[in-house]
Amino acid sequence: xxxxxxxxxxxxxxxxxxxxxxxAETIESVLNRHLSGLLKEEIxxxxxxxxxxxxxxxxxxxxxxxxxxxxxxxxxYAMNTRLPEDIVIQDSCEVEPDxxxxxxxxxxxxxxxxxxxxxxxxxxxxxxxxxxxNLDVEKMSQAAEYLxxxxxxxxxxxxxxQVQSTVRTVYGICVEKENDIVTIxxxxxxxxxxxxxxxxxxxxxxxxxxxxxxxxxxxxEKKDRRAAGPTAPAHGLTMIGxxxxxxxxxxx
Amino acid sequence: xxxxxxxxxxxxxxxxxxxxxxxAETIESVLNRHLSGLLKEEIxxxxxxxxxxxxxxxxxxxxxxxxxxxxxxxxxYAMNTRLPEDIVIQDSCEVEPDxxxxxxxxxxxxxxxxxxxxxxxxxxxxxxxxxxxNLDVEKMSQAAEYLxxxxxxxxxxxxxxQVQSTVRTVYGICVEKENDIVTIxxxxxxxxxxxxxxxxxxxxxxxxxxxxxxxxxxxxEKKDRRAAGPTAPAHGLTMIGxxxxxxxxxxx
Numbered sequence: 001x002x003x004x005x006x007x008x009x010x011x012x013x014x015x016x017x018x019x020x021x022x023x024a025e026t027i028e029s030v031l032n033r034h035l036s037g038l039l040k041e042e043i044x045x046x047x048x049x050x051x052x053x054x055x056x057x058x059x060x061x062x063x064x065x066x067x068x069x070x071x072x073x074x075x076x077y078a079m080n081t082r083l084p085e086d087i088v089i090q091d092s093c094e095v096e097p098d099x100x101x102x103x104x105x106x107x108x109x110x111x112x113x114x115x116x117x118x119x120x121x122x123x124x125x126x127x128x129x130x131x132x133x134n135l136d137v138e139k140m141s142q143a144a145e146y147l148x149x150x151x152x153x154x155x156x157x158x159x160x161x162q163v164q165s166t167v168r169t170v171y172g173i174c175v176e177k178e179n180d181i182v183t184i185x186x187x188x189x190x191x192x193x194x195x196x197x198x199x200x201x202x203x204x205x206x207x208x209x210x211x212x213x214x215x216x217x218x219x220x221e222k223k224d225r226r227a228a229g230p231t232a233p234a235h236g237l238t239m240i241g242x243x244x245x246x247x248x249x250x251x252x
Numbered sequence: 253x254x255x256x257x258x259x260x261x262x263x264x265x266x267x268x269x270x271x272x273x274x275x276a277e278t279i280e281s282v283l284n285r286h287l288s289g290l291l292k293e294e295i296x297x298x299x300x301x302x303x304x305x306x307x308x309x310x311x312x313x314x315x316x317x318x319x320x321x322x323x324x325x326x327x328x329y330a331m332n333t334r335l336p337e338d339i340v341i342q343d344s345c346e347v348e349p350d351x352x353x354x355x356x357x358x359x360x361x362x363x364x365x366x367x368x369x370x371x372x373x374x375x376x377x378x379x380x381x382x383x384x385x386n387l388d389v390e391k392m393s394q395a396a397e398y399l400x401x402x403x404x405x406x407x408x409x410x411x412x413x414q415v416q417s418t419v420r421t422v423y424g425i426c427v428e429k430e431n432d433i434v435t436i437x438x439x440x441x442x443x444x445x446x447x448x449x450x451x452x453x454x455x456x457x458x459x460x461x462x463x464x465x466x467x468x469x470x471x472x473e474k475k476d477r478r479a480a481g482p483t484a485p486a487h488g489l490t491m492i493g494x495x496x497x498x499x500x501x502x503x504x
Contacts, residue, residue, distance in 0.1 A: 009373055009375075010374050011375050011377075056375060058373065058375075076371065080371060080372075085374065085377050086374045086377070088371050088373065088374050089371070090370075090371050118342075119261075119328065119332060119340050119341070119342050120332075120337070120340050121261055121310065121340065122261055122262050122263040122308075122337065122338045122339060122340050123261075123308060123310075123379055123490075125263075125337050127375055238375075
């Protein structure tokens with residue numbers, strides 16, 4: 001029995017998110033179906049980031065156990081001939097038998113992308129959130145700095161979430177504009193339910209001048225979801241990748 | 253009666269190209285239908301670049317005559333509420349009554365984009381051509397230099413094309429790589445049928461080492477379509493924009 005780790009890129013537009021659900025097509029259901037077909041075993045993957053409907057990925061991680069004799073590095077190629085073109089395996093490798101994609105310490109990176117111009121561009125409609133009001137990127141950057149480090153992010157967590165602790169560490173966060181696209185890039189040891197989208201929605205409030213950058217500090221202190229801005233739409237969000245920290249080393 | 257010029261962006265994936273065709277949805281048919289609905293007149297647009305099925309645009313141009321009293325600059329907003337989300341008007345303005353989008357001297361810019369990596373990325377599948385073989389971008393750049401200037405581009409023109417002259421001027425051409433995307437950007441006074449896609453297909457032959465850069469010169473001299481490389485697929489091509497040269501000035 002081997003434990004295999006897949007790096008999975010997808011365009012989330014057509015899917016009801018990552019996680020299995022009755023009567024809905026999800027990334028997990030598609031992976032389970034095609035892995036089972038390829039490997040002639042009943043396969044159930046465990047995902048690292050259970051992304052919402054409409055969220056995209058360049059490097060989400062799925063892990064499963066198999067007895068197959070297909071060489072591990074060939075699984076990515078074989079799967080890509082079976083998968084629909086909006087899901088592509090980027091890598092397949094063997095991992096330790098006790099490796100768990102959510103319980104192993106990691107650094108996850110997400111990007112939230114905003115198209116900021118007078119009119120939308122058809123090409124970006126599925127992977128950027130269109131905002132026509134002029135955004136003050138400098139102020140958004142200043143606001144983002146307050147989120148860096150270890151904080152209780154309860155104000156930035158959907159009220160429906162059931163978690164033991166709402167303390168997380170943001171290792172890096174930046175807001176950059178290139179052409180008409182404003183990108184919020186954030187790396188942390190983990191993210192609460194809807195946390196990146198609520199951060200994006202709150203930084204957007206700063207960008208349009210409805211919040212001052214220093215108000216982020218007050219929002220964190222309040223530990224109340226109602227203090228933060230709205231949840232920005234799912235389709236602007238992309239899970240970029242996950243680095244696993246094992247034996248002091250970073251492993252992608 | 254006023255003559256109006258629209259700047260039109262579209263994702264060409266769903267359309268059978270620009271030009272009207274029986275029993276097929278085209279950019280022209282969608283524009284005519286929605287302009288006629290908005291302005292309550294029978295409208296027929298004239299396009300600048302009659303792009304093929306699957307080709308995209310950031311700034312193609314459509315011109316039409318109307319008696320409407322709707323302010324010209326409002327037409328873009330009004331049309332965008334009616335159009336499907338894969339076609340977006342970027343600008344509407346009034347032009348001289350004799351302005352013709354194809355007969356007026358202009359500089360047109362196209363980009364051909366290639367995703368060059370081990371596996372495709374779902375996000376780019378409709379607007380880049382995926383090539384897994386490693387491309388020598390330096391050699392492609394050298395090859396592109398031979399195309400700069402005035403030449404008879406007969407070798408780079410689809411044999412089905414009916415044109416009086418196959419001489420065109422390429423004002424600028426460059427090949428650049430950013431992350432995994434190789435972009436061929438080309439500006440000229442006009443392009444023959446399939447010319448940019450045949451240039452892209454030929455530069456790709458250079459990129460994979462099947463042609464040497466200096467062979468481009470021989471290909472031009474032969475004035476024979478069979479001398480050049482294959483026509484690269486439509487979905488990698490985007491019409492970027494058109495500058496019109498009037499009274500010595502450049503007008504977008």
